[in-house]
Amino acid sequence: MTYDILKPNASDALKFIEKYHKSKADKTLLLLIGDCMIDYRGRARSFLDWGERVIMIKQDGAVLVHQPIMREPVNWQPTGSKTDFSVKDEQLILRSRHKSPPEKMKITFRSLQLVTATSLRDKAKLIIAGMETDVVNEIINNPDVIEGGLRISKREKHVKSGMIDLFGYDQNHVPVVIEVKRSIANISAVHQLRMYVNDVKKDVDEANVRGILCAPRVPDMVKKLLSDYGLEWQEVERRVVLPDDYQKTLKEFALQQ
Amino acid sequence: MFNAKVKSEVLKGIIDVTSPLVNEVKLNISPKGISLRAVDPAHVAMVDLAVKDKAFEEYKATDMELGIDMDKFGGIMRLSSSGDMVSLEYDEETNRLIVKIGNLVRKMGLIDTAGMPDPKMPNLSLPAKIVLKASEISQGVRASEAVSDHLALTVSKDNFELSAEGDTDTVNLKLPKDLLVELNATSKSRSLFSIDYFSNMIKPVKGEDPITIQIGNDNPIKVEFDIAEKKGHVTYLLAPRIESE
Numbered sequence: 423m424t425y426d427i428l429k430p431n432a433s434d435a436l437k438f439i440e441k442y443h444k445s446k447a448d449k450t451l452l453l454l455i456g457d458c459m460i461d462y463r464g465r466a467r468s469f470l471d472w473g474e475r476v477i478m479i480k481q482d483g484a485v486l487v488h489q490p491i492m493r494e495p496v497n498w499q500p501t502g503s504k505t506d507f508s509v510k511d512e513q514l515i516l517r518s519r520h521k522s523p524p525e526k527m528k529i530t531f532r533s534l535q536l537v538t539a540t541s542l543r544d545k546a547k548l549i550i551a552g553m554e555t556d557v558v559n560e561i562i563n564n565p566d567v568i569e570g571g572l573r574i575s576k577r578e579k580h581v582k583s584g585m586i587d588l589f590g591y592d593q594n595h596v597p598v599v600i601e602v603k604r605s606i607a608n609i610s611a612v613h614q615l616r617m618y619v620n621d622v623k624k625d626v627d628e629a630n631v632r633g634i635l636c637a638p639r640v641p642d643m644v645k646k647l648l649s650d651y652g653l654e655w656q657e658v659e660r661r662v663v664l665p666d667d668y669q670k671t672l673k674e675f676a677l678q679q
Numbered sequence: 680m681f682n683a684k685v686k687s688e689v690l691k692g693i694i695d696v697t698s699p700l701v702n703e704v705k706l707n708i709s710p711k712g713i714s715l716r717a718v719d720p721a722h723v724a725m726v727d728l729a730v731k732d733k734a735f736e737e738y739k740a741t742d743m744e745l746g747i748d749m750d751k752f753g754g755i756m757r758l759s760s761s762g763d764m765v766s767l768e769y770d771e772e773t774n775r776l777i778v779k780i781g782n783l784v785r786k787m788g789l790i791d792t793a794g795m796p797d798p799k800m801p802n803l804s805l806p807a808k809i810v811l812k813a814s815e816i817s818q819g820v821r822a823s824e825a826v827s828d829h830l831a832l833t834v835s836k837d838n839f840e841l842s843a844e845g846d847t848d849t850v851n852l853k854l855p856k857d858l859l860v861e862l863n864a865t866s867k868s869r870s871l872f873s874i875d876y877f878s879n880m881i882k883p884v885k886g887e888d889p890i891t892i893q894i895g896n897d898n899p900i901k902v903e904f905d906i907a908e909k910k911g912h913v914t915y916l917l918a919p920r921i922e923s924e
Contacts, residue, residue, distance in 0.1 A: 423703060423748055423790065446750070541702060541750075543720045545875070669873060670918040671722040675801045675899055 424540040432514040435534050439507050442539035443479070447505065449541050452479040454516075456534035460487060460497050464525030470496060477516070477529060479505055481542065485518045485527065499527050546669075557602050557636065557658055558587055565590065568634060568656050572598065581621035584614065589622075597622055598632045607637035607655065612647045619653065681708050681745070681769040684737040687759035687780070692883065692906045693728065694756055696913050698749040699879035700726050705795040706745040708769075712738075718798045724876050725798060727914040734910035736764065745769065745776060746790030755785050801916070805893035805901055807834035807864035811854065813884035813904075816841065819852030820878045826850050829920050830874050832894055835867040843874070860889055868894050870919040880915045897921055 427438045435454075443452045454477040460470040475496070476488040485499035499505075503520040516529040558577065565572040571593025579589040588600035599622055601615040612635065619633035633653040635644075640655045648655050697704055700719040707714045714729040732738040759765055759780045766779040770786070778785045823830045823843035830843040830850075839859060841852040856862045877900075884890050884904045893901040902915040 449750070543702075545721060669721075669723055669920050670899075672718065672725055672801060672899060672916060672918045673722050675803060675918065 426538040583617040603637035730911035734907035746792040807868035810861035833869040
């Protein structure tokens with residue numbers, strides 16, 4: 423059930439919040455849009471002067487304050503914070519407290535455009551695929567995707583100029599440096615690989631060290647540069663990795679019939 | 680018109696069965712009793728409930744629908760003690776349900792049912808069926824909750840098995856045919872379910888009361904039991920989780 427109130431004055435807003443939010447704060451998500459000022463004391467001290475913002479109090483007590491631009495909240499309180507509302511001098515005041523670490527946030531509203539209270543259910547967990555680590559894991563599990571006979575001996579090997587994603591030996595026991603990119607390979611990846619290969623050459627005192635750049639796509643320009651430096655590449659398909667078991671919905675079965 | 684008198688346990692039973700899945704329900708009222716069918720917002724589980732007029736001490740109704748906020752209704756019912764008689768009356772003029780518990784009169788605003796869906800019960804063929812006492816399975820479910828977020832149910836010719844596997848711990852409950860009220864299966868059926876959902880479905884059934892379970896292979900589960908002193912019946916459907924590989 424979703425309730426809202428448009429352009430309420432402070433006391434109406436408080437009444438609305440007491441009715442729909444305070445009675446079951448752990449089940450209600452509250453959204454406020456208005457002109458406010460924010461005072462925060464906790465791990466640091468901050469003050470944010472008047473401005474129009476979106477404030478969200480999530481069902482776990484987390485508070486997020488968003489300005490009209492940028493991705494990150496400008497102020498926030500963690501999960502488990504307690505929020506109270508009051509009215510003083512015809513201004514709605516939100517106070518959010520968190521015990522450990524001690525953090526206090528006070529938001530004073532001089533006007534409100536909208537207050538919404540709703541209760542959301544969401545049990546799904548985010549599944550992310552296409553991370554660089556997914557590609558790395560796939561190569562470790564199946565080095566043949568790069569070439570037959572390849573053995574991976576180390577993941578994240580430190581060298582002078584940085585960290586090698588994968589290090590191993592080919593079937594002729596020649597050291598192989600593999601740099602993995604999650605999306606299109608670019609010129610800087612080529613230079614990175616070149617430095618790693620040079621580092622390894624010095625470390626193992628071996629003139630023959632191979633470098634392979636792995637990415638879902640390697641553009642022609644990058645391929646050309648790699649050849650110029652005596653390096654190689656391999657285009658590796660990025661598989662969407664689903665968890666080993668996942669929830670079906672009844673819809674899928676209803677449609678089968 | 681809807682005008683009824685009923686023991687508070689019957690209404691609490693309806694709330695226990697419904698509220699874990701949905702916040703709002705459309706209660707279908709007919710001269711023969713009340714019923715509801717609802718699907719949770721994730722479309723993972725469905726509840727179908729029917730309570731006959733005989734479950735009420737007094738019952739007078741014509742065909743109509745009531746939109747009920749289950750959290751709110753649950754809050755009202757918590758005001759009653761067990762054994763209390765609760766009277767329900769629909770007030771058409773104000774679109775409220777008048778709930779009377781003893782001398783307390785609580786008028787509850789109703790929700791508009793216009794946009795609320797009428798979910799259809801999928802037509803499933805589930806080859807394995809068992810009937811068992813609630814107490815036999817609830818222990819296994821509780822044990823599984825500590826170990827994993829999903830459990831596997833297996834029915835074979837001679838027994839019923841519940842198992843859960845976590846990263847380090849496992850749970851296994853095997854009930855041979857003679858510990859079950861009924862077992863009807865010609866081959867093995869196994870499906871995986873979310874413990875969160877499943878435990879809410881069997882929680883309303885207590886002690887010796889029987890639960891009927893039907894499963895297939897990677898198919899939804901059907902859980903059925905009686906409420907309101909056998910004058911009401913509940914059917915749950917829960918979609919499985921799928922194991923890949």
